[in-house]
Amino acid sequence: MAPSAVQVSQDDVARLPLKLDGKNGTKHAEDVQMMESQDKTQFVLGCYRVLIADLCQQFNMGHPGSAMGMAAIGIALWKYVMKYSPSNPDWVNRDRFVLSNGHACLFQYSFLHLVGYQNMTFEQLVSYHSDRWDSYCPGHPEIEHPGIEVTTGPLGQGLANAVGLAMASKHIGAQYNKPGCEVINNMTWCTIGDACLQEGVGMEAIQLAGHWRLNNLCVIFDNNNITCDGSADIAMSDDTNTKMRACGWDVLEVEDGNSDVASIVKALVAARANKEKPTFINIKTTIGVSSKKANTAGVHGAPLGKEDIEYIKKANGMDVNKHLDIPQEVYDFFREAVPRGKELEKDYAHVTAKYNKEHADLAAEFTKRMKGELVGDFTQCIPSKDSQPSKAEPSRKSAGNVGVALAENIPNVMIGTADLSPSVNLSSKKKVDFQSPNVKVSSGPNGDYTGRYIHWGIREHAMASVSNGLAAFQKGAILPVTSSFFMFYIYAAPGVRMGALQSLQVIHIATHDSIGTGEDGPTHQPIELATLYRAMPNFLYIRPCDAEEVAGAWTAAVSAKDTPSMISVARQDVTQYPGHSDRNGVLKGAYVFMEEQDADVTLIGVGAEMKFAVGTAKLLKEKHGIKARVVSFPSWRLFEQQPIEYKRKVLQYRSKAPRVVIEAYSVNGWERYADAGYSMHSFGHSLPRNDIYPRFNFDDEKIAAKIAPLVDEAKQYGMENFRGEFRDLNMDYTRDVFHSPQGTIHAPS
Amino acid sequence: MAPSAVQVSQDDVARLPLKLDGKNGTKHAEDVQMMESQDKTQFVLGCYRVLIADLCQQFNMGHPGSAMGMAAIGIALWKYVMKYSPSNPDWVNRDRFVLSNGHACLFQYSFLHLVGYQNMTFEQLVSYHSDRWDSYCPGHPEIEHPGIEVTTGPLGQGLANAVGLAMASKHIGAQYNKPGCEVINNMTWCTIGDACLQEGVGMEAIQLAGHWRLNNLCVIFDNNNITCDGSADIAMSDDTNTKMRACGWDVLEVEDGNSDVASIVKALVAARANKEKPTFINIKTTIGVSSKKANTAGVHGAPLGKEDIEYIKKANGMDVNKHLDIPQEVYDFFREAVPRGKELEKDYAHVTAKYNKEHADLAAEFTKRMKGELVGDFTQCIPSKDSQPSKAEPSRKSAGNVGVALAENIPNVMIGTADLSPSVNLSSKKKVDFQSPNVKVSSGPNGDYTGRYIHWGIREHAMASVSNGLAAFQKGAILPVTSSFFMFYIYAAPGVRMGALQSLQVIHIATHDSIGTGEDGPTHQPIELATLYRAMPNFLYIRPCDAEEVAGAWTAAVSAKDTPSMISVARQDVTQYPGHSDRNGVLKGAYVFMEEQDADVTLIGVGAEMKFAVGTAKLLKEKHGIKARVVSFPSWRLFEQQPIEYKRKVLQYRSKAPRVVIEAYSVNGWERYADAGYSMHSFGHSLPRNDIYPRFNFDDEKIAAKIAPLVDEAKQYGMENFRGEFRDLNMDYTRDVFHSPQGTIHAPS
Missing domain, CATH: 3.40.50.970 (Thiamin diphosphate (ThDP)-binding fold, Pyr/PP domains)
Known part of the structure; x- marks a missing residue:
């Protein structure tokens, strides 16, 4: 044998679990030379x-x-x-x-x-x-x-x-x-x-x-x-x-x-x-x-x-x-x-045979998981429609309630956060941390390897990429759930993408979405990130508007066995819409939230901004005599999977009424479903959560004032006037790239 | 003084550049106690x-x-x-x-x-x-x-x-x-x-x-x-x-x-x-x-x-x-x-006065840069229209030619790559690496701190974020240019975003865009990433189709003093379009590439996929008797800044002809400018660059075959039929999220 530079003691070799005869898949190191x-x-x-x-x-x-x-x-x-x-x-x-x-x-x-x-x-x-x-x-x-x-x-x-x-x-x-x-x-x-x-x-x-x-x-x-x-x-x-x-x-x-x-x-x-x-x-x-x-x-x-x-x-x-x-x-x-x-397989078969015999219950669960099946009925972890809250609560809380129930009842679920336990609402008192049993934590309690709550530290990219590994071990055996502020899924994006490419089911709970995040400011307020996740192949991005829609979002995410999902929820209180919001509507991507016969306009509401769609609809009627219907639209991808008849029913493409989406994000992509958008065209601002929306003109009065003339125009000139000229209704904060009069830049010729 | 636990020798203190009298902004450490x-x-x-x-x-x-x-x-x-x-x-x-x-x-x-x-x-x-x-x-x-x-x-x-x-x-x-x-x-x-x-x-x-x-x-x-x-x-x-x-x-x-x-x-x-x-x-x-x-x-x-x-x-x-x-x-x-x-300022004024006197030329350049101005005329680094190549060449090469000229002639420019020098074409023989003069590199040549070529290693995120620091030192004094494969700007995205938020001019040269990247496979083929950069506030994403458009893209990027840019170019050869492609058209975001009176359809071509727009237009005429005009559309943001009259001229919103965008990316957002899209609905595939496009149906024959019936429909039923029902013309590779018949997932109620 060539002289070895490797720093490994004979002790290391001596405590090998492996036999000379190669049955366990290798040989003693000192026998390498003898073999070949x-x-x-x-x-x-x-x-x-x-x-x-x-x-x-x-x-x-x-x-x-x-x-x-x-x-x-x-x-x-x-x-x-x-x-x-x-x-x-x-x-x-x-x-x-x-x-x-x-x-x-x-x-x-x-x-x-x-x-x-x-x-x-x-x-x-x-x-x-x-x-x-x-x-x-x-x-x-x-x-x-x-x-x-x-x-x-x-x-x-x-x-x-x-x-x-x-x-x-x-x-x-x-x-x-x-x-x-x-x-x-x-x-x-x-x-x-x-x-x-x-x-x-x-x-x-x-x-x-x-x-x-x-x-x-x-x-x-x-x-x-x-x-x-x-x-x-x-x-x-x-x-x-x-x-x-x-x-x-x-x-x-x-x-x-x-x-x-x-x-x-x-x-x-x-x-x-x-x-x-x-x-x-x-x-x-x-x-x-x-x-x-x-x-x-x-x-x-x-x-x-x-x-x-x-x-x-x-x-x-x-x-x-x-x-x-x-x-x-x-x-x-x-x-x-x-x-x-x-x-090796034969040896392993002996082990599992013994296991099946001596630990039948555990073996049954183990077998189920190795087949990629969930242990337990996840639908039991999702609150029934009747038990949903009627009072406003943060949608991160609603999402957290389901997440905790899943973590407590479904052994496949490993849930974690990039150091935002107090914010993402996914931890429970019953949780056991995934830790080495040999590591003692100053702030306790200590964990062990059976633990299913993961403290990822402030490492969003690793959270996503390591989760892909968890999901890939034996597909379906582990269902990883990650969490962070939505904005910081921009750090995780390379890993999230690789999950989508590999058809690995990982569920990402993205809290603090939209400018409603408030005083943390523009560094923490996502504007353009939703466009990435909405455009990502084989990825399910869902932005529910209340606890009932959160129930639908989780259902879709847990059901999508070959597709990672992101549930995007708000830090702040969101209004509950019993009688309107509908988990089964979420599964169709979009649905009629508030119908109105012969409506003059369809307002598309999304996530935490649903309140503006609903509020504006009311105001349009009261103040402007305009009849507005409201559509809730939590997921493009799910909507795209619906039959054309359903899509037409929801969006009324052929009606004379314009459709306006209201969302505090970049509007890009909504042009497929709407004729006009009330959206963001700049980064956000550091303001308390109650002040930020109005400062960017997200305010029922202001929105209604922009929509009313649009409706008039549609009535007067017909919808042809809108074709291909999507209307941006909230452009006050747009900035010119060149900070100079249009057209003054010329290339050398 | 309190007993100090700090491990600093008296030597450290002794070699301070600072005086006891505080003139240079601090005191000797041992005098702290004396002061307060x-x-x-x-x-x-x-x-x-x-x-x-x-x-x-x-x-x-x-x-x-x-x-x-x-x-x-x-x-x-x-x-x-x-x-x-x-x-x-x-x-x-x-x-x-x-x-x-x-x-x-x-x-x-x-x-x-x-x-x-x-x-x-x-x-x-x-x-x-x-x-x-x-x-x-x-x-x-x-x-x-x-x-x-x-x-x-x-x-x-x-x-x-x-x-x-x-x-x-x-x-x-x-x-x-x-x-x-x-x-x-x-x-x-x-x-x-x-x-x-x-x-x-x-x-x-x-x-x-x-x-x-x-x-x-x-x-x-x-x-x-x-x-x-x-x-x-x-x-x-x-x-x-x-x-x-x-x-x-x-x-x-x-x-x-x-x-x-x-x-x-x-x-x-x-x-x-x-x-x-x-x-x-x-x-x-x-x-x-x-x-x-x-x-x-x-x-x-x-x-x-x-x-x-x-x-x-x-x-x-x-x-x-x-x-x-x-x-x-x-x-x-x-x-x-x-x-x-x-x-401190007074002392500094003495230094600069002496400097201005003793090193007048250098001082003039220094002053110019500290004012944020470029030294030299960047337009001289951009090849004239006449000198553009007529033969196909990779647009990464065209972009590299300009980048190298800028790096060689404009002292403000620091150019670098996340370890892709052989691929991004931005290095030249004259380059000096930014390195510590005390560090010797095995593969040489060594660099020093005057060097303006930066080897970032395989660290895309740091490349973008450190570049923001370079740009922020004294705004405009340094113009950082980064480079990597476009796909890996998903790693850099958090840093790119922070540049946009801070109005820091950094130019990102993203090569190997689209599925045309070829055999490296879906991990290296961007599909959805362009949507992020197109939607990002205060960010200039430009996808030029040939060397002439690359000239326009660089002009826009260097001119946008308060806005970071990304120029997205291809690995593979792209056809040159003399007489059609136009740098000044790029500055307007989109422009008429090939006009056709009373056209039946407008084809929107982008970047490396321009060849399909041009090829399909030809085929439509020859084979289907359909008159197609072609629009080149390298940048949404620049187009959005144009007056409405210009936009209408280019896109002919009110004509009876449908507009079809052809791009091998997620189509999201193009719905604003087009009635139909020939795009990607899945991740890519590992195939050689010449084979990949046709395998995803990017092929003039196949495209024309999808567009012809669209034109017929428009003629027969009018454009109202299209309103709000964007047509996806290349859906073969779309995958259902649930791999199950539509509508079979139901939430527990």
């Missing part, structure tokens, strides 16, 4: 690197460098250490692997093929960067495909997902494992490049994993000191190992990550044996190793070129005319993974 | 804390805890250490102060009042949380107001802004200072709470400041171990000091931050004297100190209540019936800041 000769390992490494180079060359595109540099890491993981079953990629207690440096996807695809994942055929492997729509080898790993746990690519987030996967394992293990019956005890392995240590979300996730002492998590740092711009030290001078230790991680180092498989195995084995902390393995590698351009940014995101590939093949004693060639010896080297995986 | 008795200091501290408590009590709102806890820090800063002039808040070489824990704004407001900022009258001070529209004391500090450098509140970002302010000072100093004539050599001071160490953007900024060795930056950690959810250790177990050192900072500690002013002064003085690194001062404080509820989350965001305030007043020997009372002794304690500030 150094020569054979180096031969396989060479073949693997050439394969990667060829795969990028075929369509003259791709990221070869990191995949080549990580070859030895891959052998250590897939041949020696990871527990998985190629013939059953979904085996529930498998180790999870996350490629947070997702551009290196060929690394993962190639190993999946070599170890025998059935769907990852050679034809699939060579479809990387081809025009195959149904390729299992897209430009970044995607959750839909066998052997891929989460979709990665946006850097830093894969690491956060891995923290979520490790949390999930820890949490479900704590809930269901019994002595002798560990139904969930898998490891989570995550490879990262420099980016994951630079991106903020990576640092947020690292802090959380350290705090929670997730000893079932191992992060493997592909330390090649190269990023797109050159050497990583062009933008980073951290002492990474010290920083990781300061964040509560154990750190191991491997000096020669290019070829010293045995040392990497030792380190990985020590990580699995770590009883206290997550493990960070800092492995020195060479990007594009064995290429002429090795150790340069040139091999990061571009193919090596034919000449260079010939050079590599020659150096490895290979036939330069063979392309995409995988010798049988290489398959032989890896394919023992298939029977080993079946053995 | 310990008794008087403690009296002032008591009065200050009571003032904060009273200010929150008056409207029963606000954040008293941190402001009270930081009282001693404030005395150290404003009375002893910071260089500023209350009678001239805009003095150019003042020390910058950033309250990154912006909720503690009363801390800053109160000191600004006490030291004599003229506009911060007592009447203004007591307007905190009142209904005054023109209050200088909003819920978080705002850049518009005297004495406030940047708007803070969204946590972590203030720290990033402070890094930008320190960079700006370092950079401008390096460009203009001469021996004996240091025209810019100010410090930047930044207070933070736990949140700034948890939020990812804070960690990104910390890494950058350490890497760049910004020794003119001092971060003061208000270490009270309390956040909204309880004790900070509920979600954080980092060894903060070690982590900061690992990130390249020097760390000082103060044990008793509640009252040991002298030790705090010593630490601050040592920070200013630090020649090597940024300084992190970890100061132990007690949130809400002297209140009964001190050291609990209860004093974070809520007033103390009358009883508690009485208790505090009694304990301090004050009259419980006096409210908002500031004894004359307290004013006397602070107001020496006014004459001292005038002295």
Whole structure:
């Protein structure tokens, strides 16, 4: 065995849970050499690197460098250490692997093929960067495909997902494992490049994993000191190992990550044996190793070129005319993974059989959850129509009541907040915090891993991205609910998007929406953010107007198994509208709130601004003799799913009455449903919650005064006059981009 | 003097640049005691804390805890250490102060009042949380107001802004200072709470400041171990000091931050004297100190209540019936800041007089920049219409050509990228990197502080937020240009928004827009993000279609002095349209691209998808006998500023021809300008750039086939048929949220 630079004691190795015979998926570190000769390992490494180079060359595109540099890491993981079953990629207690440096996807695809994942055929492997729509080898790993746990690519987030996967394992293990019956005890392995240590979300996730002492998590740092711009030290001078230790991680180092498989195995084995902390393995590698351009940014995101590939093949004693060639010896080297995986599954079946027998009730619940089903009836957590409040209350409170009931009664639900427990109303006295049992909290009470209330700290992005990992562990087993002020979901947006892309159900409770948030000022008052979430594919943004609509919003969100949701609620009191507001109306996206025969105008009310629609309708009648009907419109996406007949009934497109939306947000997108908008065209202002609306002209009198002439115009000239000329009725605060008379800027010609 | 726990050597103090006589704005640390008795200091501290408590009590709102806890820090800063002039808040070489824990704004407001900022009258001070529209004391500090450098509140970002302010000072100093004539050599001071160490953007900024060795930056950690959810250790177990050192900072500690002013002064003085690194001062404080509820989350965001305030007043020997009372002794304690500030300005005037005389040319340039003017004629950097390419080229290349010319010729421009130099085309051989001259880069060449090319690392959020600090240093002196893939401006969005809110000119070059990005897949293909930037107040989002439009986009962006911009360009080749595309058209937001008399339909083309509008128009004529005109529409915001007559001319609202927008994004918002949309309703897919468009039906044939029946319908039934029923013409990839038949979800009733 090559001399090992890894700092792992024999004790670490001695306390391995793993047997020499490989039954549990790996071997003792000291036996690595006995299994395979150094020569054979180096031969396989060479073949693997050439394969990667060829795969990028075929369509003259791709990221070869990191995949080549990580070859030895891959052998250590897939041949020696990871527990998985190629013939059953979904085996529930498998180790999870996350490629947070997702551009290196060929690394993962190639190993999946070599170890025998059935769907990852050679034809699939060579479809990387081809025009195959149904390729299992897209430009970044995607959750839909066998052997891929989460979709990665946006850097830093894969690491956060891995923290979520490790949390999930820890949490479900704590809930269901019994002595002798560990139904969930898998490891989570995550490879990262420099980016994951630079991106903020990576640092947020690292802090959380350290705090929670997730000893079932191992992060493997592909330390090649190269990023797109050159050497990583062009933008980073951290002492990474010290920083990781300061964040509560154990750190191991491997000096020669290019070829010293045995040392990497030792380190990985020590990580699995770590009883206290997550493990960070800092492995020195060479990007594009064995290429002429090795150790340069040139091999990061571009193919090596034919000449260079010939050079590599020659150096490895290979036939330069063979392309995409995988010798049988290489398959032989890896394919023992298939029977080993079946053995692992068999062993696991013994465990679950025993568990089913000895802990029948728990086993039934566990099985239900692993099937992705909710335990308990969530509809019981939603207040009946009769029990809704009649008095005004903040809609954040209404949303919180349901959230707390879900958290108390449905074991799948893990609920948390980015340090806004006093504001988001989702905590209850019965809650148990998700914490390491070894961590004592000054302000108490302490928590443990069975806890389902998560203090995310002030880390909105990690909250969303780690939640995606929780949701991805076993789809439906955990239903994560996050919360923060709506405005700060702009920090979380990259993670929220990745949840939508992956069809992962996470429910985001966004409180303090709209300018009604008040005195915290424009930094805390969302104006434009709703447009993002309303436009996001496969995302359900709902803005309910009162407690009854909140009931509908939760129903929709919990029912949308493949779609993340956001329920946007207000800090301030909102009026209740019994007899008008309707949970089933919410499920249709929009519905008639107050009907009026032969109405002159339809007012569209939304969320906390519903009061202006209702108030203005009343005033229009009393003061202007105008008949207004009111539509409540909490969700575009749900409305779009309704049949055209329903849409026409609600919005009366063909009537002679204009439709006016009233919402204290940017109006963009409402033009689809309305002819005019009473909206915001500037950022907000720091004013108390009762003063802010009127100062931006949100006031029944002012609104009515703008709508009355619109109605007159429609009567006089017909609706054709409105076609395509959406009317902005509240433009007082709009600012010209150039602060100069229109048209004075001219480009040089 | 109280025994000091601060770890600062007499050497640190000895190498102070400051004189005993206070002329340079402070005193030697050892003289603190001589200046004011310990008794008087403690009296002032008591009065200050009571003032904060009273200010929150008056409207029963606000954040008293941190402001009270930081009282001693404030005395150290404003009375002893910071260089500023209350009678001239805009003095150019003042020390910058950033309250990154912006909720503690009363801390800053109160000191600004006490030291004599003229506009911060007592009447203004007591307007905190009142209904005054023109209050200088909003819920978080705002850049518009005297004495406030940047708007803070969204946590972590203030720290990033402070890094930008320190960079700006370092950079401008390096460009203009001469021996004996240091025209810019100010410090930047930044207070933070736990949140700034948890939020990812804070960690990104910390890494950058350490890497760049910004020794003119001092971060003061208000270490009270309390956040909204309880004790900070509920979600954080980092060894903060070690982590900061690992990130390249020097760390000082103060044990008793509640009252040991002298030790705090010593630490601050040592920070200013630090020649090597940024300084992190970890100061132990007690949130809400002297209140009964001190050291609990209860004093974070809520007033103390009358009883508690009485208790505090009694304990301090004050009259419980006096409210908002500031004894004359307290004013006397602070107001020496006014004459001292005038002295500082006078000294500075001597420096600049000498500078103007000895370095006249440099002085002229310096003066111009300090007035916020560009040096040089930016229009010369924009290729003339005649010199535009006729062949297809990637619009990222066209945008890069202008960016490089600006960077090379306009000294105000600092250009950079979040580690995508090879992709964003903004670097040139002449570039000098912004780096510490003491940092050697493995891949070279090394840079120095005069450098204007910034390697941000993989840190999009910090890139945007630090750039806001660069822009805020002296408005217009630095014009920061950032760059990344458009998709990753979702990471940067919180910072981009804060730039718009603060009217700070930063230009964001977003490359790889749309699904045309290709094989990197849906994680890298923006679909919904443009809606956010189009809806953002005071933000200029421009999506040009070719090199000529890129010229217009840059012109608009550089001209918009009070508005940040984003120029969204494509990775792939885009066709050039000489004779059609027009830079001056871009400045109007939209314009007629290809006119057609009595057209049957108007096609709206945008950015990289312009080719489909042009191609479809041709095909409609040839194959369907339909006359189509084409409008180019790069910017909603610029179009909205045009007179109604112009808008009507371009969009022909009143014609009988439908208007169809063609863009591979979510269509939301286009409904204002179009009757139908050919757009995306799902995330993208990993396919090569030439294959992806047709797979999502972006193909002239397919588009024409959808538009032809629309035109027939318009002719047959008239445009009334379209009113309010926007037609989505490319719905094949839409997915139902519930994956179930419509209407099957019902809420429990």
